[in-house]
Amino acid sequence: NAGVMQNPRHLVRRRGQEARLRCSPMKGHSHVYWYRQLPEEGLKFMVYLQKENIIDESGMPKERFSAEFPKEGPSILRIQQVVRGDSAAYFCASSPRGGNTEAFFGQGTRLTVV
Amino acid sequence: RKEVEQDPGPFNVPEGATVAFNCTYSNSASQSFFWYRQDCRKEPKLLMSVYSSGNEDGRFTAQLNRASQYISLLIRDSKLSDSATYLCVVNRYGSGNTGKLIFGQGTTLQVKP
Numbered sequence: 001n002a003g004v005m006q007n008p009r010h011l012v013r014r015r016g017q018e019a020r021l022r023c024s025p026m027k028g029h030s031h032v033y034w035y036r037q038l039p040e041e042g043l044k045f046m047v048y049l050q051k052e053n054i055i056d057e058s059g060m061p062k063e064r065f066s067a068e069f070p071k072e073g074p075s076i077l078r079i080q081q082v083v084r085g086d087s088a089a090y091f092c093a094s095s096p097r098g099g100n101t102e103a104f105f106g107q108g109t110r111l112t113v114v
Numbered sequence: 115r116k117e118v119e120q121d122p123g124p125f126n127v128p129e130g131a132t133v134a135f136n137c138t139y140s141n142s143a144s145q146s147f148f149w150y151r152q153d154c155r156k157e158p159k160l161l162m163s164v165y166s167s168g169n170e171d172g173r174f175t176a177q178l179n180r181a182s183q184y185i186s187l188l189i190r191d192s193k194l195s196d197s198a199t200y201l202c203v204v205n206r207y208g209s210g211n212t213g214k215l216i217f218g219q220g221t222t223l224q225v226k227p
Binding site: 033035041042043045048055056058059089091093101102103104105106107108 | 146148155156157158159160163201212213214215216217218219220
């Protein structure tokens, strides 16, 4: 049973380009969380999704960032017109259901904006 | 005030020592609690859930004090491989809460030979 899969592991984008980060949850998991981690800082919540629904996007910047979790396929975190401040590690986690269940993390995507 | 607060450390201890970390949370509606471990530049990994009655897993013991709103993690007989950042996590769900996981800043442990 594969764990949470994120790709790409490393992504380099020039300022102004778009970045697409993918997350395939563990088999049987229908809840996905995205977190951002800047160097030497903690994990910041971005968005919580269930299949085809955004449950909580209170941590998402109002502009340039969007997320989806379609019925089929991986969850996508999309960053338009990237800036240097977007450089960070982006982690995805999945859980089988919401509430009090543990979440399991993917290995993350390290985005570098040059 | 941060919703989940931890002493960032670092805690520098010799092998074999016992070390304890505390974590406080501000929202009394929090319902689930976890400890995760994160090694440098890697993904967080679940260490253990924290139950009201307290729970133990080998050298690790977690406790929850709802009245004082703090969670603790005790590591006995520290190993070099225990060196990592330990993340306290809370979750609240129901009654308008969405169930997102909220992470503390983490406490760094360095175990020295």
